[in-house]
């Protein structure tokens with residue numbers, strides 16, 4: 256399939272794997288890229304720029320296709336070594352960066368000078384327009400359904416995507432709630448040039464996470480996510496578990512007095528314990544409502560081939576038949 260996104264990134268299928276903390280390692284990124292999509296290594300999961308450089312090298316040994324790196328700009332006081340991470344990306348020959356969180360404007364000239372394309376993840380039309388205005392090459396429009404941080408506007412993709420299509424000139428992909436060929440065709444119909452998936456890619460054979468994480472996603476329905484940290488205006492969609500119940504109880508009890516320190520046990524440093532050790536109640540971890548559409552753990556290639564076959568069948572048979580009739 257050819258879209259502005261496949262052309263921009265030099266990939267075969269308009270499917271991107273979004274950055275995911277302690278999931279987006281070289282194994283998954285390479286598997287997605289080898290299957291014709293765009294795999295993304297999660298920059299900050301690597302504790303230092305040197306470790307990111309090694310991860311990029313490891314990925315390069317597993318694929319000769321394009322892959323990207325996610326850089327999440329956190330609202331923290333002590334900032335990670337972003338200049339170092341960007342150096343590792345450029346020196347590693349990576350040609351795509353997925354930015355998320357704060358405005359990436361400061362880093363764009365350096366990345367563009369090195370021939371790196373930037374796709375910024377946004378949860379609103381106004382942030383998407385800002386990304387376009389500062390010179391991003393594309394946007395990943397993340398609806399309220401998404402796993403991770405959906406922002407504070409709560410606009411689902413059925414509204415957000417056509418709104419983005421009406422306003423944006425640069426290409427965008429639909430992110431949040433995407434799982435199969437139906438999602439892809441719907442996203443294209445609403446004006447996107449492809450899809451970005453997070454949760455769906457965790458439940459694949461190559462995702463380098465504990466088997467219990469994959470099975471938790473398969474077992475979950477669309478009713479099993481919760482929004483946490485809303486009182487801190489740092490809303491995150493996570494899978495319901497015992498730690499999330501504790502966290503929500505604190506939010507109810509403390510109300511407007513809630514501080515990050517109050518919930519540190521449930522949110523800080525929990526990803527390695529969950530993703531690597533399978534300690535499923537260790538804390539709150541991002542998961543999308545799309546879990547309700549995930550029923551198996553295929554290989555990444557099986558998943559991507561299936562999405563593309565289903566999308567083609569919907570377009571050429573179901574929709575063409577309706578239009579013809």
Ligand SMILES: Cc1cc2nc3c(=O)[nH]c(=O)nc-3n(C[C@H](O)[C@H](O)[C@H](O)COP(=O)(O)O)c2cc1C
Nearest residue numbers: 273274275276355401402403431432453454541543
């Ligand atoms: C476990 C997990 C960890 C994530 N970590 C990050 C991250 O570190 N940086 C980021 O920009 N997005 C992160 N995301 C968001 C994804 O990149 C993607 O935007 C989102 O999962 C899309 O929604 P979906 O899960 O419905 O497909 C994470 C998502 C999940 C499920």
